[in-house]
Amino acid sequence: MIARSASHGPRRRTRSAWIGSVLAAFLGAAGGAGSATPFEAGTPAQRQQAFVDALKPQRGGRPVIAVLALNDATETTDLLLAHAVLERADVAQVIVVAPHAGSVRLYPTLQVRAEMDFAAFARAFPAGADYVIVPAMEPSDDAKVVEWLRRQAAGGTRVVGVCVGALVLASAGLLDGRRYVSHWYYQGDVSKAHPGAVFVPNERYVVDRGVATTTGITASVPAMIALVEAIAGPARAKAVAEDLGVAAWTPAHDSARFGLNGERRWGYVVDKLALWRHEQRAIDVQDGMDDIALAFAADAWSRTGLVRVQAQAPTSTVRLRSGLSLAAAPVDTALPRIELTTGAKPVRQLDLTLCEIEGRFGTLRRDRVEQELEYPGASPGACR
Secondary structure: OOOHHHHOOOOOOOOOHHHHHHHHHHOOOOOOOOOOOHHHHHOOOHHHHHHHHHHOOOOOOOOOOEOOOOEEEEEEHHHHHHHHHHHHHOOOEEEEEEOOEEEEEEOOOOEEOEEEEHHHHHHHHOOOOOOEOOOOEEOOOOHHHHHHHHHHHHOEEEEEOOHHHHHHHHHHHOOOOOOOOOOOOOOHHHHHHHHOEEEHHHHEEEOOOOOEEEEEHHHHEEEEEHHHHHHHHHHHHHHHHHOOOOOOOOOEEHHHHHHHHHHHOOOOOOHHOOOOOOOOEEEEOOOOOOOOHHHHHHHHHHHOOOOOEEEOOOEEEEOOOOOEEOOOOOOOOOOOOOOOOOOOOOHHHHHHHHHHHHHHHHHHHHHHHHHHHHHOOOOOOEEE
């Protein structure tokens, strides 16, 4: 999520804007500046419980959760992880909703199909969603998305902004006067454009009067497990966490771990200028494939800044484990493959992919990916 031109692949940019993003990365102009509040009160477990209590269902029956998407550009892992965790939990009706029917282009890679457009969702659920999950999308102020989100919130829907989805919430006026978190690189953007929003450091997720937000991309998994706990209780959340390979889902987070130092800034500039260094790799996809493992592998390799990732299959679409339809390109056996690890817990795929990235490009490149995903990294020895 750091240099916009790298992270927001589908966005059409002028040459001057492209140069500006490079200089911003070099100078560290967006490196986490902005106002901040003190630590949240209580232990991590107490803060987790407060988050859970604040998001408990307000209506009877099986909750309806809309995972919001913008057809042109929605962040890969923000959408796929949130949707897959909630589907896996089987505690609500979970639907990917976009302004228009059809494809949703994900960035930095992959493409899925929206399950409903806004009109179809309104017909199916005239009372609105119980919860709306808002991934990062580009632009963050799309008029149709903002208006739809405002209407949902006005009807009592609880909203969860994942990563830079906080900018979408801010565009809808949902962060004014509220505490929030977001991806470290974009926190300054939110605070500058919306000074009434109050940034909270060292928290992976927070909630303020029905509006929740998370830090960078990998925070979507613990935040969704906490939402599962709110809907169905701690036993169900624990079972989902064990199935995914998640040991804990408290909001504890070290914000100081993330930021642009001189070495990182220079690396982004060099990457932008060395366009010839890109290579292309393929992931073979098939029906029933785990969304979480696929998203982690595809997103992480893409965020090296050196690899373009393509999903390939004998058919033009495959149906992922969660039920989403994923677009696939024809199989090209000449391309090197990205192999997903079989038999591992799906969340473990990120650590394994980071180890492969380190082996291919070195520790600095792995650090870059961890920064972009706002991931604190695996435990020592994970690559052995």
